[in-house]
Amino acid sequence: MSDKRLVYMDNQATTRVDPRVVEAMLPWFSEKYGNAASRNHAFGWEAEKAVEAARRTLAEGIGAGPRELIFTSGSTEANNLAILGAARMYRERGRHLVTCATEHKAVLDPMLALQARGWEVTVLGVDADGMIDLDELRAALRDDTVLVSIMHGNNEVGTIHPVAEIGAICHERGVLYHCDATQTVGKEDLDVERDGIDLLSFSAHKIYGPKGVGALYVRRRRPRVRLEPIVYGGGHERGFRSGTLNVPGIVGFARALELCLEDRAGEQARIAALRDRLQERLLGELDYVHLNGHPERRLACNLNLSFEFVEGESLLMGLDGVAVSSGSACTSASLEPSHVLRAMGRGDDLAHSSIRFSLGRFNTEEEVDYVAERTIAAVRRLREMSPLYEMALEGIDLNKVEWNRH
Numbered sequence: 026m027s028d029k030r031l032v033y034m035d036n037q038a039t040t041r042v043d044p045r046v047v048e049a050m051l052p053w054f055s056e057k058y059g060n061a062a063s064r065n066h067a068f069g070w071e072a073e074k075a076v077e078a079a080r081r082t083l084a085e086g087i088g089a090g091p092r093e094l095i096f097t098s099g100s101t102e103a104n105n106l107a108i109l110g111a112a113r114m115y116r117e118r119g120r121h122l123v124t125c126a127t128e129h130k131a132v133l134d135p136m137l138a139l140q141a142r143g144w145e146v147t148v149l150g151v152d153a154d155g156m157i158d159l160d161e162l163r164a165a166l167r168d169d170t171v172l173v174s175i176m177h178g179n180n181e182v183g184t185i186h187p188v189a190e191i192g193a194i195c196h197e198r199g200v201l202y203h204c205d206a207t208q209t210v211g212k213e214d215l216d217v218e219r220d221g222i223d224l225l226s227f228s229a230h231k232i233y234g235p236k237g238v239g240a241l242y243v244r245r246r247r248p249r250v251r252l253e254p255i256v257y258g259g260g261h262e263r264g265f266r267s268g269t270l271n272v273p274g275i276v277g278f279a280r281a282l283e284l285c286l287e288d289r290a291g292e293q294a295r296i297a298a299l300r301d302r303l304q305e306r307l308l309g310e311l312d313y314v315h316l317n318g319h320p321e322r323r324l325a326c327n328l329n330l331s332f333e334f335v336e337g338e339s340l341l342m343g344l345d346g347v348a349v350s351s352g353s354a355c356t357s358a359s360l361e362p363s364h365v366l367r368a369m370g371r372g373d374d375l376a377h378s379s380i381r382f383s384l385g386r387f388n389t390e391e392e393v394d395y396v397a398e399r400t401i402a403a404v405r406r407l408r409e410m411s412p413l414y415e416m417a418l419e420g421i422d423l424n425k426v427e428w429n430r431h
């Protein structure tokens with residue numbers, strides 16, 4: 026075991042459950058364990074009452090009405106229900122869908138599944154900052170387009186898409202707009218009415234709530250959105266999603282959003298200041314470091330950097346005890362670089378050398394300084410072993426070197 030201290034800076038993967046959320050959830054495991062669908066006794070009634078109170082809090086938090094919220098097991102399921110559910114429901118209207126190359130796999134994979142079953146999918150590209158082009162979106166919409174799915178804040182590079190503009194473009198053409206807002210609900214300014222969003226996914230565990238619970242907003246007016254269910258049995262959630270409700274999870278989800286919204290601007294400013302401090306130190310003390318993501322329009326918590334001449338996985342090992350993510354996900358036997366960085370035109374080298382630091386409510390300035398020092402030391406140590414870095418320092422343009430190939 027290493028005696029190095031542990032620091033958690035992977036808050037875009039998941040967050041610690043806030044102790045106040047745990048406290049709100051506890052009675053719903055032990056004393057108040059009723060099934061919210063039990064209509065015959067007080068155990069059921071009080072569970073249903075708690076679920077409906079949570080539904081109101083959560084709906085209000087995104088500018089929706091309580092009857093527009095469907096509880097799910099998280100954003101993965103919410104995204105699947107939105108995309109598969111709308112595509113199947115409106116298959117007679119058209120079979121064309123639009124999404125974006127930097128979406129989470131929980132959007133891209135259901136899109137691919139539909140493509141394999143006869144739907145046509147247009148995948149919009151992004152610029153070097155990870156931003157879509159609204160004119161490209163306009164041009165992609167056709168008479169048979171039924172749904173656009175474009176996220177709000179990106180989970181890898183933090184770029185924030187202009188959701189209100191996207192919503193307006195979709196509504197002009199009578200196309201439904203689904204937004205994966207898992208990274209922004211409770212953090213960024215968001216309102217489904219004002220922003221013209223018809224379907225919106227979010228999840229408790231990204232906002233200091235428990236894992237395994239999320240929600241899909243489904244618009245009921247102008248237009249009324251209908252979905253074919255993907256889970257059948259019992260007709261819970263007005264038939265959109267059957268299955269016994271996760272009462273403690275739902276109670277915790279609502280408490281978590283409430284806490285985020287109590288001081289949303291203040292908390293985001295504090296997290297952004299920590300992120301900026303980390304960024305300034307790393308960019309100030311190391312050379313050949315590149316910022317991934319939009320320099321201004323980005324999430325307060327996100328810092329995604331590529332450290333040239335350093336392999337991300339080696340850097341992760343050098344940072345043991347510090348929990349961060351790298352841009353190369355270890356899938357099966359191959360090291361596959363991030364599809365997000367690739368879509369932004371980053372070469373495989375820079376994608377492989379990327380690290381995502383994501384800050385949150387429980388990080389401190391002291392932790393930021395510690396992580397900065399550890400990262401600077403680890404990068405320097407790895408570069409000492411890199412002949413490429415040495416050549417770059419000598420002013421040799423590596424792109425012009427004629428490598429001796431065998």
Ligand SMILES: *Cc1c(COP(=O)(O)O)cnc(C)c1O
Pocket residue numbers: 037038098099100101102129131176178179180205206207208228229231237238239
């Ligand atoms: C975490 C995340 C998901 C998946 O959410 P789960 O609740 O873990 O299923 C989907 N989209 C984005 C943008 C995310 O960050």
